Amino acid sequence: MDTSTILSRLQFGFTLSYHYLFPQFTMGLALLLVILKVLYLWRKDERFNISVHFWGKIFAVTFVVGVVTGIPMEFQFGTNWARFSAYAGDIIAQTLAMEGAFAFFLESAFLGLFLFGERAFGQKIHLFSTVMVWLGTWASGGFIIASNAWMQHPVGYTIAGNKLEISNYWAVLFNSWILPQYTHTMSAAVVTGSFVMAGVGAYYLLSHKHLEYGRIFVTLGIVMGLLASIFQLFPSGDAEGRQVALSQPSKLAAMEGLFKTSQGAELVIIGQPNVSTGQLDNAIVVPYALSFLSYHRWTAEVKGVNDFPADQRPDSIELLYYSYRVMVGLGTFFVAIMGLAVLLRFWGKRLYTMRWALWLLLLATPFPFIATTAGWFTTELGRQPWIVYGLLHTAQGSSATVSAGNVLFTLIGFMGIYLFLGLLYVLLVVSQMIRGPEINKIQGLPEHEETEGLLGSMTKVQGGN
Known part of the structure; x- marks a missing residue:
């Protein structure tokens, strides 16, 4: 693999890693916004609607930065990966175009209605727009997953000379690889959104600010975070692992550090892969x-890395092995x-006053971002050395006329621009979080006073008069 291809992969x-920090948050947060809006309409408690507006602003900023950082990835198919685009563009272009034409349009159109249409159209339309934003974000993720799933498990194609042509449109859209990968990705997004919400709520409780909202954020965050984290392990994690075992056995062997084929293969808890000696040290x-x-049989045979030809093994076994363990380890921690x-909140009823538990929620906020990044590393590194699994090697998909110097120049440029965008994003979001949700000052209530809800407070004040 030449230097230009290596740098294109790095770029x-x-x-991708930087861009996905933002969609995973918006996809998870979108579902939480729907829940908050439903709670408001059900319980008639204004605090939930104020929470919707608070997180809606954060959603909007994150959405914009996600769009900006995602655009360069589309162009790289033509600039850095021209041979891949020429070879598989007839198929990949279908799902990517549907993502832009349908899902992204749906999401962005209703985002405007969500942000600015509540007073003009009322609460039912505002709920409808919130639901449509959620569906748009998840549909967008679905079409992107469909594109990646086809690269992992190509179906519905015919070979025509030096390129592929789509032969079965529905086979591509209903690829068997999509559902496990999609459910795993979406549940991971909910984990991310839940941890951020719980972390912000914990910060408010620790700093004795916006206490009512802190309780709402913590409660919703930990409940949805627990449900999504469990779903990550089973069934979505189990289904994804089984399809890797059946369709990409070399990836499974590298992920698990299994160098020798074994019946009744062992699961490694701790160990260091030694590629030069073909074994796992200190296991x-x-x-x-x-x-x-992998196969739901205790004595099933699992093929080891050493039994695959050198040109069919992942080319970075160590990085793949550790990425997978970071993902699984953090998922278990979640x-x-x-x-x-959840036990402290609903059984012991002490979570709101236990500072060590609140600190744990606060400090855990960034870890889902790390876990999902490690998960994507696992997915993409495991597919190597193929860009289209079993059909086209990565070395054959890069642009032949783009020099290493050109790629390095643009890579450095992206790093500088993304650093600026990242700092700006953190400044905007952190300032919003520090300001906190809008508090109704008309009632003359202290900002930190515990109440039964804003509507309940109005009743008390009026009754007192």
């Missing part, structure tokens, strides 16, 4: 567990921390 990996394992998790928080 796409950097822009702590669970006997038979890998075979059972279940534990959210499970503990």
Whole structure:
């Protein structure tokens, strides 16, 4: 693989990893906005609607930055990966075009109605726009997943000379790879949104500001975070693992650091892959567990890395191995921390006053972003050395006329621009979070006073008069 291709991979990996920090948050937050809006209409408690507007502003800023950082990725298909685009563009262009024409249009159109249409159109239309924003974000993720799923498991094509042509449109849209990957990705997004919401709520409770909203954010965050974290492990994680075992066995072997084919393969808890010697150093394992998790049979044979031809193995086994473990390790941690928080909230009823637990929620806020980034590393590194699995090697998909110097120049430029955008985004979002939700000052109530809700407070004040 030449230097230009390596740098193009690095550039796409950097822009993808940076860009996905934002959509994963908006996709998760969109569902939470719907829940808050429904709670407002159901309970007639103005605090929930104020929460919708508070998180809606954060959603809008995140959405804009996500759009801006996502545009360069589309252009890279033509600039850095021209041979791949010429080879598979007849198929990939279908799903990417549908994402832009349908899902993104739906999301962006109703986002304007969500942000500015409540007073003009009323609460039912505002709820409808909130739901449509959620559906738009998840549909957008679905079409992107469909594109990636086809690269992982190509279907519905015919080979015509030096390129592929789509032969079965519905096979591409209903690729068997999509559902496990989609559910795993969306539940991870909900985990991210839930942790951020719970973390912000914990910050308010720790700093004794906006206490009522802090309780709402913490409660909704930990409940949805626990449900999504459990779903990550089973069924979505189990389904994704099984399809990797069946369709990409070399990826499974590298993820697990399994160098030698084994019946009743062991699941590695701790260990360091040593590619030069073809073994795992200092391993702590669970006997038979890998075979059972992969094939649901304790003595199933799992093929090792050494039994695959060199040109069909992932080219960065160590990075793939550790990325997978970061993802799985953090996912397990998420279940534990959210499970503990839910117990303290609903069983012990002490969560709001236990500072160590609130600090744990606050400090855990960035970890879902790390876990999802490691998850995408696992997905993409595991597909290597293929850009279209089993059909086109990555080295054959890069642009032949783009020099390494050109790629390096644009990579440095992207890093500088994204650094500026990142700092601006953090400044805007953190300032919004510090200001907190809008508090109704008309009632003359202290900002930190605990009440039964804004509508309940109005009743009390009027009754007192």
